[in-house]
Amino acid sequence: MDWINILIQGGLLGGFYALFAIGLSMSFGIMRLVNIAHGDLIVLAAYVGLVVTERTGLDPFLSMILVAPIMFALGYVLQRGLLNQTLTGGLLPPLLVTFGISIIIQNGLLEVFGAYDHRLEEGAIETASLHLPGGLSIGVFPLVVFAVAVLSIASLQLLFYRTRLGRAFRAVSDDADTAELMGIDNRKLYAYALGIAMVFTAIAGVLFGIRTIFAPSAGPIRLILAFEAVIIGGLGNMWGTLIGGIVLGLAQAIGAALDPNWQILAGHLAFLAILIVRPNGLFPRTRD
Amino acid sequence: MEAAVETTRVERGTKASRIFVFVALPVLVALATMPWWSDSGNVRLVGEMAYYLALAQLWNLLAGYAGLVSVGQQAYVGLGGYALFYLTGPMNMNVYLAILLAGPFAGLMAIPISFAVFRLRGAYFAVGTWVVSEVVGLLASLFAVLGAGSGMSLTPAILRQISPDRDTRSMILYLGSLGISVFVFAVVYLLLRSRHGLALTAIRDSEPASASLGVNTFRTKFIVYLATAACTGLIGALIFLQKLRISPEAGFSINDWTVVVIFMVVIGGIGTLEGPFIGMLIFIVLRELLADYGSIYLMLLGAIAIVVMLKAPFGIWGWIIQRYDLQLFPVGRRLVLTPPAQPTQK
Numbered sequence: 001m002d003w004i005n006i007l008i009q010g011g012l013l014g015g016f017y018a019l020f021a022i023g024l025s026m027s028f029g030i031m032r033l034v035n036i037a038h039g040d041l042i043v044l045a046a047y048v049g050l051v052v053t054e055r056t057g058l059d060p061f062l063s064m065i066l067v068a069p070i071m072f073a074l075g076y077v078l079q080r081g082l083l084n085q086t087l088t089g090g091l092l093p094p095l096l097v098t099f100g101i102s103i104i105i106q107n108g109l110l111e112v113f114g115a116y117d118h119r120l121e122e123g124a125i126e127t128a129s130l131h132l133p134g135g136l137s138i139g140v141f142p143l144v145v146f147a148v149a150v151l152s153i154a155s156l157q158l159l160f161y162r163t164r165l166g167r168a169f170r171a172v173s174d175d176a177d178t179a180e181l182m183g184i185d186n187r188k189l190y191a192y193a194l195g196i197a198m199v200f201t202a203i204a205g206v207l208f209g210i211r212t213i214f215a216p217s218a219g220p221i222r223l224i225l226a227f228e229a230v231i232i233g234g235l236g237n238m239w240g241t242l243i244g245g246i247v248l249g250l251a252q253a254i255g256a257a258l259d260p261n262w263q264i265l266a267g268h269l270a271f272l273a274i275l276i277v278r279p280n281g282l283f284p285r286t287r288d
Numbered sequence: 289m290e291a292a293v294e295t296t297r298v299e300r301g302t303k304a305s306r307i308f309v310f311v312a313l314p315v316l317v318a319l320a321t322m323p324w325w326s327d328s329g330n331v332r333l334v335g336e337m338a339y340y341l342a343l344a345q346l347w348n349l350l351a352g353y354a355g356l357v358s359v360g361q362q363a364y365v366g367l368g369g370y371a372l373f374y375l376t377g378p379m380n381m382n383v384y385l386a387i388l389l390a391g392p393f394a395g396l397m398a399i400p401i402s403f404a405v406f407r408l409r410g411a412y413f414a415v416g417t418w419v420v421s422e423v424v425g426l427l428a429s430l431f432a433v434l435g436a437g438s439g440m441s442l443t444p445a446i447l448r449q450i451s452p453d454r455d456t457r458s459m460i461l462y463l464g465s466l467g468i469s470v471f472v473f474a475v476v477y478l479l480l481r482s483r484h485g486l487a488l489t490a491i492r493d494s495e496p497a498s499a500s501l502g503v504n505t506f507r508t509k510f511i512v513y514l515a516t517a518a519c520t521g522l523i524g525a526l527i528f529l530q531k532l533r534i535s536p537e538a539g540f541s542i543n544d545w546t547v548v549v550i551f552m553v554v555i556g557g558i559g560t561l562e563g564p565f566i567g568m569l570i571f572i573v574l575r576e577l578l579a580d581y582g583s584i585y586l587m588l589l590g591a592i593a594i595v596v597m598l599k600a601p602f603g604i605w606g607w608i609i610q611r612y613d614l615q616l617f618p619v620g621r622r623l624v625l626t627p628p629a630q631p632t633q634k
Contacts, residue, residue: 034411085598091357091410096554096597099547103590107583220542224422227415265426268419272404275416279407 002257005136010253011246012138014229015146016211018245020222021229022152022238023201029236030173030193031087034095037102039223041198044105045071045205046214050118060120060210068202075198079191087190102219109216120209145207149245152200153238159196160238169193173236221264228271234284243282247274295626300481300618308616319466323459335462335530337572338469339523343545344552344564346516346523349476351550352559353488354512355495357410360417361546363401363424364394364517366539368524370428373440373534376449378433383449387464387525394521397424398514406510418542425540439535447532464526472519477561479515480619484508489619492559551589555596557605561617566604 020042027033035041048070052063078101086093128140160166168189171179180186208214208222225248232247233240248267255266274282322331343361351357368390375386401420408416429437451457479485487508490498499505524545528534538544548571556567571589578585600607608614 028411032411034414082594082598089601091414092351092554092558093597093601095357095359095411095414096550097594099550100590100592100594100597103547103593104587107586107590110583111587224415224419228419231412231415261430265423265430268423268426271419272416272423275412276404276407279409279412 004134006253006257007250008136008138009142010250012142012146012249013253014246014249015149015242016142016207016245017225017229017248018242019145019149019152019200019204019207021226021233021241021245022149022156023197023204024223024226025230025233025236025238025241026156026197026200027194028230030169031083031176031190033083033087033194034091034098036095036098036223037105037219038098038201038226039219039221040102040105040109041071041074041201041219042205042208042222042226043214043216043219044109045198045202046120046209047109047113047118048202049120049206049209050113053120060122060206063120064203064206067206068199071198071202071205072195075194075196075201076191079194080187083194084187084190106216106219113216115215115217117213117215118209119213120206122210126210141211145211148203148207149242152203153242156196156200156238165189165192225267228267231281232271232274234281236285237281237283240281240283240285247282297624297626299624302615302618304614305616305618316470320463323455323462328458331458331462333572333576335465337568338465339527340549340552340571341564341568342465342469342472342523343520343549344556344568345472345476345561346519347546347549348553348558348561348564349479349488349512350516352553352563353480353492354509355491356509356513357414358405358417359414359542359546359550360405360419360421361516361520361549362540362542362544363417363421364398364520365524365527365545366421366425366428366534366536367394367397368521369528369534369539370434370440371521372525372529373442374434376442376446377440383446383529387522387529390525391518391522394524395514395518397521398517401517402510402513406506406513421540421542425536428539429536435535437536439533439538442529442532450529461526461530465530468519468523468526472523473561475515475519477617477619479512480561484511485619488512551593553603555593555603557603557607557609559602560605560609561619562615563603563605570604 020039023041024035024038027035027038045067048067049060049063052058052066053060056063056066058066082097082101083094086097122141125144126141129137130140130143131137158166160170168179168184171182172184172186172189176186228248229244230241231244233242233244247270251270252263252267255269256263258266319334322334343365347358347361350361371390371393372383372386375381375389376383379386381389405413405416405420428434434440447457450460480488487498487503487505490501490503491505491508495505524539528539531538552567552571553564554567555570556565557563570592574585574589574592578588596603602610
């Protein structure tokens, strides 16, 4: 029974990692943007959630109504103003520019909020749990996060495969130059893509803030986990990202069950093992 | 009578490079004698500049020439540092011998690591190298003999092996950092001027094209990766010899040993030998001027990186080359045409 419990907790943790990774998966899949600032943007969203809840008295869940559009606007402006100019010169320009953005966000948050830990208070749901037959107990909040991850990916799939905008995203992802010849305004489309990616980053950030304490330096480890989930799942495959997150969560849960010090290490090792066997991840849909 | 023909010859040096030698040599002599004429604060700063420059030249060789954009070089800094602390501490080895072994040890570790990361390309390679160095750092924090999460310290007895006298010791450490910087620069410069350098420059310009012209791209990149890892490990040993303490967090810090170095190389000019010098100087000057402002200084550094990347994607030296065709460390060959000689009267 212990192992079943561990696997369930690991799988739910995976939903959380998948949620971190959705925004990255989108920008990586559509514009091949290696966004080093992704983790810091998640943390930034948590801080925006903090300000919104403090100023308006809104419940953290509801604060997303304001956090999401703010992050959308930020994503649109970042892509339009900065990142679009970096997409033609290979790997280094976007890497460097997003490194710069990452450092600015981290230290900006440090200036404004200090190095202290913060937290979004959601109340009873944080600690509530469901008791299942067989002595299993499942936290309600991890279950909600997992459901949000699945719903987010499902809605993105609808966007990608059922709308004009989604068709344009897929076209640009497959072949940006040809898509432009067919009359797509790539730069504007990229700006929408990062904007939408940031909506999911906003959701991830607020849920992250409810789940654990956060500080300005919390970004890089979220980034690494998100990257691992995206790459394990395969480029351009949203359901793959969910599976990538679950693989990571399971590996970490199993590692932690063997020795608490091994949790993060086990996740990294699983990631490397998968990459060595399948350098493009498990289910790649787009070519790099 | 012979026809008057244009003769050609191949030249490697440039006028600027020949003049520069006469500037650089006295500067180097001045730096090497610095402990005798300057105060210890300045000497320490120049020592730090020296090892940052060495790290920057190595990353430049890796990313700028071999196309291996690694964000995991901190793995080798940490490995070199830990090798020094482990060999001198638990293994009781002489400190000089331990420093010499730290580099080869890091190079040796790079072999299994390269089997994993060399299967990856581009962004995947970058993320892969980062994850590998996280793994190495986490492993270091698991071993009790390495001090686990809190790390290790150098005992006074080990320091006395370098030299019993404190001033002599800091002089030796300074000359060590200066020496490694000159050594790394010489290795990179000579490598780039050699046959392999031609291959590397070709890979930098286009990997598929150089492969189709018969360059063994895998072998060339593999050699560069191992050599870079070994040199980075040696520098890591020297850095932590001066810091006296190492912990997984400090040894495997991506910000201290890779991000800062990438900034230097890219701001200065990637794929040139002059760029890392300029980038390192800008970084150190900014830090000395603004370090008191803490996070504001780091934000400014980030902003500068963004602006340089957008306005001068080849860095400051790249921008200068475009305008003035200036080369201080020429690695290429140029064809010089000599006008036909005047026919001599018989």
